[in-house]
Amino acid sequence: MDLLTLKADTAKDVLLSAAKVGSLLAVGCAGAVTVALGYSGIYYLWMGRKYRKLPRRKKWMPVWDAFDQQKGEEAFINEFRDPDQPGEFQTVVDMGPDFNGNRIVAFSDPETFAKILNDTQTFGKAPNAGAEELIGKDSLVMSEGELWARQRKLITPVFHFSSLKAVFDTMVDIAVKDADDMQHQIETSKDHCAIRTKEDFNALTMRIIIACAFSSRFDVEWMHRAWGKVFHSIFYFIGRQIVGPLWNYIPHKDAWGVAAVMKQINRKVQAEIDTRRKDGTDTAAKEGEGPRDLLDLLMAAGDEMSDRLMIDESLTFLSAGHETTSSLVSWTMYCLSKHPDVQRQLQEELDAVIGDRPLTFDDINRLEYMKCVVKEVLRLCPPAPFLDRLAKRDFSLNGYDLPKGTIVWLMFHAAQMDERYWDKPQEFMPSRWAEGSGTETAAEGGATKALRHPYAYLPFSAGPRNCIGQKFAQQEASVILASVMRHYDVALEGEDKVMGIIEATMVPKNLSLRFTPRGTCAHSVASGTTTDGGA
Numbered sequence: 001m002d003l004l005t006l007k008a009d010t011a012k013d014v015l016l017s018a019a020k021v022g023s024l025l026a027v028g029c030a031g032a033v034t035v036a037l038g039y040s041g042i043y044y045l046w047m048g049r050k051y052r053k054l055p056r057r058k059k060w061m062p063v064w065d066a067f068d069q070q071k072g073e074e075a076f077i078n079e080f081r082d083p084d085q086p087g088e089f090q091t092v093v094d095m096g097p098d099f100n101g102n103r104i105v106a107f108s109d110p111e112t113f114a115k116i117l118n119d120t121q122t123f124g125k126a127p128n129a130g131a132e133e134l135i136g137k138d139s140l141v142m143s144e145g146e147l148w149a150r151q152r153k154l155i156t157p158v159f160h161f162s163s164l165k166a167v168f169d170t171m172v173d174i175a176v177k178d179a180d181d182m183q184h185q186i187e188t189s190k191d192h193c194a195i196r197t198k199e200d201f202n203a204l205t206m207r208i209i210i211a212c213a214f215s216s217r218f219d220v221e222w223m224h225r226a227w228g229k230v231f232h233s234i235f236y237f238i239g240r241q242i243v244g245p246l247w248n249y250i251p252h253k254d255a256w257g258v259a260a261v262m263k264q265i266n267r268k269v270q271a272e273i274d275t276r277r278k279d280g281t282d283t284a285a286k287e288g289e290g291p292r293d294l295l296d297l298l299m300a301a302g303d304e305m306s307d308r309l310m311i312d313e314s315l316t317f318l319s320a321g322h323e324t325t326s327s328l329v330s331w332t333m334y335c336l337s338k339h340p341d342v343q344r345q346l347q348e349e350l351d352a353v354i355g356d357r358p359l360t361f362d363d364i365n366r367l368e369y370m371k372c373v374v375k376e377v378l379r380l381c382p383p384a385p386f387l388d389r390l391a392k393r394d395f396s397l398n399g400y401d402l403p404k405g406t407i408v409w410l411m412f413h414a415a416q417m418d419e420r421y422w423d424k425p426q427e428f429m430p431s432r433w434a435e436g437s438g439t440e441t442a443a444e445g446g447a448t449k450a451l452r453h454p455y456a457y458l459p460f461s462a463g464p465r466n467c468i469g470q471k472f473a474q475q476e477a478s479v480i481l482a483s484v485m486r487h488y489d490v491a492l493e494g495e496d497k498v499m500g501i502i503e504a505t506m507v508p509k510n511l512s513l514r515f516t517p518r519g520t521c522a523h524s525v526a527s528g529t530t531t532d533g534g535a
């Protein structure tokens, strides 16, 4: 009996002590969190005084935009319009704090873009924990300083003219096969049309990058679904910024789910590189037996590149190489569906330049009107509407002295829509790019109109860190457009509910397009908005 009482007393004591320790820990943690929050608050207010002279955005916290995706990119940039001159944009706006506490300041004028993009000592890449994990912090896109410079030098030849020429036939084969699939759908559907959405163009550009960069060695359907999961999950990237690596262990599809998919993608790319090493195909490419694809070129680029870097660059090709181009193709098809006369002019050019024979590499350069159409789409609906940079030291811009740690946003889309630099910026006018129209920038070899500024048009950014894959993307978009538009008309399916929203790029939400053989569908090319320049 005594023994039992003793045992019960001991158990009670243990429970009481555990409860005491527990409450002490809870109080300790709460205290630590309060002190940390208090300290951050004071620090934030202290730093905030450095931004007080800046014009503030009406809705101050950019954080809410991430949760408020439905309003679309156009509504977002319209908030920056100058209230007194609605055709122009405010050149500088204090956006408020980012998720990690850094203050965001948005700039919208070309002069400032030029200063920021060419000063890599002051403005570095902005931190993006999720993206770093996805494509590696040492990859060309994410790295900085000497590591970046070395990689840029090594990778530049991968996108040389000769490489683009080498992958041209592969691009054409895949685009033609897709156009043939459309024909099959048209013949078998009761409406005699083929329907395409943004997802379909996404699968197509994924197929092309997997063929050009990895000799079709990955399962396209799987890769398309896997990247789709990652890109559609904005909360993964927000969660990683706020919570850090612990976010990857939270049992939710936008946390652990995305982290697991990214690991699988990584493993597949690693396995492909290992296989090439084992089979000796990397050595064959190095010894001049002819590289088959972009990964071979990368592996032949030099022994300086570790396996890890090779994987990171391959992941960059896969991610940057399909989502951006599919946005460009989707937006172009959308604009053509809204402007039947532009569509007709493009088709007439395709007939005149290519006729009935297969598309060749030289044709792409001769399709002048198509180039104008693509340039205009990149101005009006840019897949990369803005960029961010982190200030590595104190800086002065637009008459404001701002501190190290500021995140600067470069609002390319705003400058591309600003009346100070563009005639009727709201209108889709491919003809503004025609030679002799006076609107080409100096960088493109044309005359610079007083109205224009070379940094008022930056779909691929500019300066040392401009897009290395821009020629590849333009070639790919041209091949797809030529292969489809020479045979089919495009029209919107149903009402126009399309709006640009930001995922990994700016994508057309609610896009559904109807393709019919040329001239067979009265409402496709014969109706709709009528002018090059219509609203």
Ligand code: HEM
Residues within 6 Å of the ligand: 140, 141, 142, 152, 316, 317, 320, 321, 322, 324, 325, 328, 382, 383, 384, 387, 388, 459, 460, 461, 464, 465, 466, 467, 468, 469, 470, 472, 473
């Ligand atoms: C329409 C298609 C594309 C658009 C609009 C686009 C846009 C951009 C932009 C704006 C940047 C600058 C990013 C920054 O500085 O933060 C960039 C960088 C980059 N892009 Fe593209 N891109 C496209 C297609 C491609 C393709 C097809 C590839 C590769 C296959 C590619 C690979 C890269 C790489 C590696 C960088 C980083 C360059 C560096 O930091 O040195 N891009 N792109």
